[in-house]
Amino acid sequence: MTAHILKCGLAGWCLLVFPFWIAGGSAAPAARAGPSPGARLPETLRIGVLTLFQPQEITLAAGSRPTTLHLDERPVALLPGRFCRVAKDAGGIALWQGARRLATGTRLAVAAEDVTVEVSGRRTRLRRQFHGTLTVTAGEKHLQLVVTQPLEAVVAAVVSAELSPEAPPEAAGALAVVVRSYLANHVGRHAGQGFDFCDSTHCQLFFGEQWAQWEAGRETGGALSTLGRQAAAGTQGEVLRETGGELTDAYFTACCGGRTTTPAVAFGTGQASATTTGVRCQWCRAGRFFTWTRRVDRQTLARAILPELAAAEDWQLAVAGHTPDGFVTGVVASAGSRRITLPNHRFRHMVGQRLGWNLVLSNRYAIEPHGEWLVLRGQGFGHQVGLCLAGAITQAQAGRHYRDILRYYFPKSACRPPADF
Structure with a gap:
């Protein structure tokens, strides 16, 4: 996402570094019918937080007032300005202050606004503040943190994470409606793990009320913006619905x-949709990622995605096919008489996981051989489905209302206000 227009310094960079919808493990969205027409929107959502960090231990710091932690319904007092550690224990979790173990249990709950959550790794330290209820349990391999919040609070947090506070309000309003539609349509995506959505771009980028990160001696951070709050409040309850009343499977x-x-x-789901066909967009032409060029050493790429071909001196990689509107459907790797074809979503997933998410930025690109290098030239940034944020910002700057923006990118859906439910 473009710097300060789409907040590349924080949210957009996460799209480069971390898997997003097309690439997060088995992140391709499952085919789903969605809630029935007229179904009520969920009042609260459970967000798994710090999911990419997979912490073994966290620190909870109290603010300026006493805080009560509830460990299996037993109260544990945390005095103002004091902190405790929560770590995996043989039978669940343990609370520590310094070298003293305070208590053990299986589930910790606390009012999220009363504490700051901090987690440290070898090179990175993260700090988060949330609203709602925070629970901590021991997963199979790491601690599992879940924040339960009202739907509209989650919408505000996602908009704040994705857009610069200086972005046009109408663009933020359009994004809020799309985010709300996605959340309502995919509740329980991580139900098997005990929450509805994760906080990475696999689901929706969610940092909470305040966030800070220290890495390589550099600090970045931010807070829930006025823009995010106003976008959620100004579109409260509005979602995209199809002709029959079903929620649109909306993305951005x-x-x-x-x-x-x-x-x-984009996701290789094999599920065609009559209501989510792509549209032409002339609004993002000035965007930083409207076109892009990357290059990669041929042997490095071969070792990453097809090591069995890496030793071949004559190995080649080419686009195997396109959709009628130019999106790559697959790539083919060849060495002599041997040919291996990979679906595009699988190719991008493998490259992202093994060589980083800053190499194949979108689903429209060409591959050009240049000696020992392969040059990729493409258009767009992200999975290219639904609302184009760069285009939405330009439309908003031109004076278009958020519902007009939504109508442009979702021509077969309608933005429905709460009174229509």
């Missing part, structure tokens, strides 16, 4: 590069 992308596509193309 950083920059579509002149054309959006469908979930079936």
Whole structure:
């Protein structure tokens, strides 16, 4: 996402570093019918937080007033300005202050606004503040933190994480409606793990009320913005619905590069949709990622995705096919008479996991051989499905209302106010 327009310094960079919808493990969205027409929106959501960090231990720090932690319904007092550690224990979790173990149990709950959560790794330290209820349990391999919040608070937090506070309000309003529609349509995506959504771009980028990160001696951070709060409040309850009243399976992308596509193309779900066909977009042409060029050493790429071909001196990689509107459907690797074809979503997933998410930025690109290098030239940033944030910002700057922006990117859906439910 473009710097300060789409907050590349924090949220957009996470899209480069971490898997997003097309690439997070088995992150391709499952085919789903969605809630029935007229179904009520969920009042609260459970967000798994610090999911990418997978902490073995966290620190909870109290603010300026006494805080009560509830460990298996037993109260544990935390005095103002004091902190405790929560760590995995043989039978669940343990609370520590210094070298003293205070108590053990299986589930910790606390009013999220009363504490600051901090987690440290070898090179990175993160600090988060949330609203709602925070619970901590011991997962199979790491601590599991879940924040329970009202739907509208989650919408505000996602908008704050994705857009600069200086972004146009109408663009933020359009994003809020899309985020709310996605959340309402995918409740329980991580139900098997005990929450509805994760906090990474696999689901929705969610940092909470305040966040800070220290890495390599550098600090970055931010807070829930007025823009995010106003976007959620100004569109409260509004979602995208299809002709029959079903929720639209709505997504957003950083920059579509002149054309959006469908979930079936981007995610490889094989599920065609008559209501989510792509649209042409002339609004993001000035975006930083409207076009892009990357290069990679051929042997490095071969070792990363197809090590069995890496030793071949004549190995080649080429685009195997396109959709009629130019999106890559697959790539083919060849060495002599041997050919291996990979679906595009699988290719991007493998490259992202093994060589980083800053190499194949979108689903529209060409591959050009240049000696020992392969040069990739593409258009757009992200999966290119749904609302184009770069285009939405330009439309808002041109004076367009958020519902007009939504109508442009979702021509077969309607933005429905709460009174219509």
